[in-house]
Amino acid sequence: MAFFANLKDRAINTFNEVILDRKVGGDGLTAEQKFCQKFKLPEEERIVQESNVVLVYSSDHSDTRTKKHGQRRYNSFEEDEYEAHFQGRLYLTQHFLIFKDSHDYRDCSFTLQLSTIKKVEREMASFDFNLTLALTTISKLHIKLYFSGGIRSDNERFAQSLSMVLKKNQSNIKKLKPFIQTCYSEYLLSKNNVSNEVVENTPPGGLGLAFKFPGNAKESKDKFKVKLWFDFFKENGRNLSLVKTPMFYKLIRVGLPNRLRGEIWELCCGSMYLRLDHQGEYDKLLSDNKGKMSVAIEEIEKDLNRSLPEYAAYQSPGGIESLRKVLTAFSWRNPEVGYCQAMNIVVAALLIYMSEEQAFWSLNVLCDRIVPGYYSKTMYGTLLDQRVFESLVQTTMPVLWEHICKNDIQLSVVSLPWFLSLYLSSMPLVYAFRILDIFFMQGPKVLFQVALGILKANGDELLKSEDDGTFISVIKEYFLNLDTSAFPNSPQLKFRNTTKFQELLGISFKEFANIDDETIKQHRSKHRDTIFQNISTFVKRTEIRHLPKTPNISQSTLDILYDRFYSQVEVSNITKGSGSSTVDFKSFVKFLSEVCDWVRFEKGEVEALPGDHFLKRLFKSWDSENQGTLSFADLLVGLNLLVEADLMTAMSNFFKLYDVKHNNKIDREGILRISEDLLYITTPWKEGHLLDEITRTAVENEVADAVLKKQTASKDGDAHENENTEIDLPAHIEVNKEKLAAEQTERYLQAASNFINRAFEYAQPEEDELLIKDLAIDEKLKHNVALDPSHPVYLNLATFRMVILADETYELLFSSTLRDSIHLDRPLDTAFDPMRNIRDMFDGLLADGKKVANKVRMRMDSRASQQSHDGSSSSSLRSSRTKAASTMATSREGEEEDEERDDDFGAISIDEKDKDMLLATEAQSLGDTAQRRPDIKEQLKKLHEMDSESKEKLADGALADKGKENLIEFES
Structure with missing residues (x-):
């Protein structure tokens, strides 16, 4: 039963970790990610095994005096009575062995890199423990692990997993030796004959070695501190195999020695592990991107x-060059962040105590983990923490907060530089580095504790200030006097020797010790949404203000498009504030599917689209940087072209998509591609999901005719109705939906067929040899010569326009149909199915009663006029071309309802004589007419025999402009 109970508990814990704990407090971190952050591990690490153990460790250099500081927790050990024993949790990952004391992590904890373990032995099990492992590290640290409790098989499984993981890490041992050569702790022990490792050369350090470290080394007792760390390293290991005890934290609090400061910083924040795993990456980044320029590099040069x-180093070329290299390498490794304000100050501080490579990896950890969002375009992390800080001031110092609010003092103006520059730009460097010592050890809560301590220490003076200027002046004066006595008039020497900085540390870490990580996390969760909303609004306004001009898109539509675009972008990119968030092709198609009636989004279908598909052509054309992604500006410029209202410009924009060589020529393959893409674009109309204006007009005419019949019947044949008689529209009228849909489908298929036939018929020959001569030689090839590969042809813009204008359906497509099918102003949260059923269109026709009533009135007037002329036969009225070739149906009494009308869905009614004259005069006979009429064919032959210059002039002038005007005139 115990076995099944254990399985149940493990299953529940796994469920809680994997499912319930995926997001805690809105941070969006998984259980694995939180584990890695807690122990400062690389993000790729995952727990392989874990167990409860009792730990005992010693060193070859441990002495009895040190052992007396240990804690005796068990009486069953046979070791020295002063040996320190610790009970806690042991974790095994792919590259680390981690231990944390269950009572207090500061009593004993370590993160051993598995490459530092030289030997693992199994010792005989005792009565109390069913498994004992003895580990030896390269730093001569001896660790015994006593496995107790739980199931024996689980402990055996841990031992087996440890053995397997150690074998897998054997290949990483070769990385260890060159890495150790860069650690000053190893050099320090090697020179004093404590370490077996040979470190002959002094490890690279910071700029302080050449330009001196800030402060007075003698006054800070630097050498004495080095001696304390030397003793600590002997007994507790160092760098990758160091055991942290209470002494470790005490040594950091009193201030780190200059030469060891950089190494302890990177050990505390975990960047040391990244530097080990990515040896050589820093130099490779610099070499691979040498000579390249970017916006980030331009900003770096300014700062x-x-x-x-x-500091003297940053008045010299050497110091400036080191700073430039670290910031540049970071910008190349993190292009979404690049370079941000105040990052230069932090890196400059790191470089005083660290090598370039150390500073580079420490900066990465700082930006990604310790203070995420501080160094970003939006500074969302800093702004959020400013709100958290104000909330903490309100909670811990209500009197001061009331004074701040009463006098409208902007606290964030005062505190923002403290957080953003980690106090480096606010107080003297020697004290700022002391705060950084604790900051790297304990994390961002230190920033809040010190900030609260500053206000607390100056509370009396700050209560006297009544404006921002006085408030800031008090703080500045305080920072300038941190080295002076906090109690100069005290009778006790101890208090007189206490500086204001020491007092600040006491207030910060004692009075505000309750400001822990959990408290800060709760406050961040409380204010996160408000801050993000404010930042999003600001970023949105800023980005829209700097967008290219898009005359076809209104300002209100821009707001909607902005929200829709960034709904396709990952939230993490927005919070990083890169300002250059982009969408890939899949997101691009999804975006278009939400605004275009002719785009569908199905994941499998999108991935299977051929490379020359229309959507991929659009995507590539709009990608201004050729990066395979689209920015919001790219998308906006493309949409502006797509919804162009001017007919001629719209055709030109479409033509340019296929003019890949930018020479005003589209070859045979391009013509075929255009025809296929036009079929794709017109799918909703071709399949009857949408109605274009021609079909709409036909439907309205049919409805009007039906209403007229009913009106006539109700008047008992009276032909002289009062023109002011109210027209009663019925609630529902049956129309021949299937016929109308079929006619629209046939029209679009015919338009596609006409396009390809006319495009090849009037395509220009590439060679000097004229196409018309080939037609004369072999009459059998007259239909296929355009497709003959031995006679390459091309289509220019003027001819393309001519072909489009010759077809009523495609002309309407470019003038209004395509534009009307793109709904850029559709609200983001609208649940809308773009593929509307044709039934929906019919059901809504009667909603606009006024329009239908007007058509009925026109027919009634026409009927009255006809009857006043001695019963003359009804004639067809032709509607304006601007109404998309709207038509008029004639009404004859006694004729059947299905009799064919002369206006047939708005087609222009002109006799054959007029049509022949139009085609011959303006060279616009395209397709079937040319094949049927010999006189037109003869005129086309003359057209082909013209030289290229005359033909081009005719195409550009008469066809594109005058031809268009004459066509409209004839249609009117």
């Missing part, structure tokens, strides 16, 4: 000379 100008 280089403004980075800690009071």
